[in-house]
Amino acid sequence: MGIVCTVQDVQQLEREWASDHDGSTWGLMVAASQSFVARFQADFAGRRVLVVAGNGNNGGDGFYIAKLLLEQDVKVSVATPLGLPPDNIDAFRACQEYQAAGGQMDEHLESAEADLLVDALFGVGLNRPLSGKALVTVTRINRLNLPVYAVDIPSGLHAQTGVCQPVAVHACATHTFIAYKPGQLTAAGPALCGELTLDSLGIQSTSSWRYARAFEPCLPARQGATHKAEHGNLHVVGGLKNMAGAAIITATSALNAGAGRVFLHCHELGHAAALARAPELMTRDVQRLLEEPPEGTYVIGPGMGMSSLAMQLWQVLLPKAKGVMDADALRLLAAQPVPVSGWVLTPHESEAAALLGVTSADIKADRLDSAQELASKYQTTVVLKGAGTIVATTEDIRFCYAGAPEMSTPGMGDCLAGIIGSLIAQGLLPEQAAVAGVNWHAHLGAKLARRQRIVLASDIIPLLKQIPDLAD
Known part of the structure; x- marks a missing residue:
């Protein structure tokens, strides 16, 4: 059984973690990126990877994931269809570290030849319908017909309700952090997340909500003399x-x-x-x-x-x-x-x-x-x-x-x-x-x-x- 938390509770856990680490969430971003690369290392090896990074901190995960893949000699490129992150969030630092490692970026998804795609466009904080470039980008990701690996949650999926906003990335696998979110587990969530895995990153939650990741029998048994x-x-x-x-x-x-x-x-x-x-x-x-x-x-x-x-x-x-x-x-x-x-x-x-x-x-x-x-x-x-x-x-x-x-x-x-x-x-x-x-x-x-x-x-x-x- 895996722990399930509301989006608000996950965000509160992140704030509490930051307060114990000099007010910074940078270490959490690094840990999440390392966990994601480790989870899919075998899938990425020897293949051309396209990371689609947003301009928020989910995009920061994408930049740092791309940096780690470069260090492993994986052929990786980053698309930034929504532009670059502002300089006052962790994602900006992640972007700089990726560039310093020799990473290349392009605004256009179609510019890179890729065997698979890492979706780091939007995270669990998305609570509004997609429009403009965001809507176009999610639609294009799905039309590329590549295997998609989602960082935390498929972009466009509402993490609390499991409803598409109004479209969402269709992932073959999703690696999420801290706790499962309700929207990953109901409505459109199970189909869009694909194979769903969790790394709590060492953060403990008091939530009593649980998710059955697999069938664990607790069926009545028959023993001894019976009728x-x-x-x-x-x-x-x-x-x-x-x-x-x-x-x-x-x-x-x-x-x-x-x-x-x-x-x-x-x-x-x-x-x-x-x-x-x-x-x-x-x-x-x-x-x-x-x-x-x-x-x-x-x-x-x-x-x-x-x-x-x-x-x-x-x-x-x-x-x-x-x-x-x-x-x-x-x-x-x-x-x-x-x-x-x-x-x-x-x-x-x-x-x-x-x-x-x-x-x-x-x-x-x-x-x-x-x-x-x-x-x-x-x-x-x-x-x-x-x-x-x-x-x-x-x-x-x-x-x-x-x-x-x-x-x-x-x-x-x-x-x-x-x-x-x-x-x-x-x-x-x-x-x-x-x-x-x-x-x-x-x-x-x-x-x-x-x-x-x-x-x-x-x-x-x-x-x-x-x-x-x-x-x-």
Whole structure:
């Protein structure tokens, strides 16, 4: 797990570091540049490197990186499309040292022949839309079609929200410093950063936010004399008339994720299809839940619809059960918003918008803030699905292992809901189950995406039975 800090907190840590070093951040720039060169030394060796340097201190990193590469006899040149830095910041000194080492500069990107590009145009402090030369430069970098290695963050990516401003450099790799930033881990961040690595530069943060850099299993194990009932009862409620598929996906994923017994409460038209898919499931008439809901963990919502029966089921289960609320159950909650402590909410952006009474565009504009607001409003654990899934509670944030765009297929959320519900039924706390479930689901999907054009929920479900393969 890597530490995540807001941009403001990172800037404060830099100021504190400077106050302990005679008020200067020069040593930090040098350390960051050395770390960047060391990280990609093998990639740069024997290749022509073009560094695109801005006129701020991120550009200073670029100048010093170029100087270090010159000292290693790497063929390097620097483009300064935004001009040179002013003489009152560290970047000016870095520029002078690069020139003193014999470095060459040119305002035009196209002037240098290069095999790869180092993006040192803008850093994490960028908080305004690009315009003029900056907008043109980022667009040209992407059109060069070169492998791009970003210093701290791809230029044009908002470090707090992960939103492009309005365009951003598409990097194959990013080496960031001090801590991960939220915008690198959600929205457009995971796709634009490429392979993301961190060097804290020896600076310690007190932030409790964490990022799962890889899947680290914390799945319930079975030991000794045991019985299926000791591994949790999970009740999947949904699949009303003509919508059985979603509930069947949820139930089969829960079964394969290890729940001891899985009961599928759906319309009777779905029973035969469910048993044909997984005869280990136990089917129940959904109407019986209105009488006395059995004990256990629940996943409610997949394929439930918005009928009067769905509303009755939601109203009966809400105060009596705990577990996962997904899909149509979230729409019902949005219509009658109340705190739902003990439930894990798993909205995608449209459902999150309904829950907060805003638009999907509002959610996309700041996924982190939206996840925090949802957790606060509903006083529970929230899984805000999408690129760079966020798990939020009233006290904490977890940025989860990224999946793959090939996973954008029907039923994927139903599969995730079943996994999380299964882990809760097996004894994990809701937040633990949410983080473990999201990371497990994303890990499997990402592995499949390396050899498949699309990844379906039905591709992931069989793999849940296997011992997790952590090989890259």
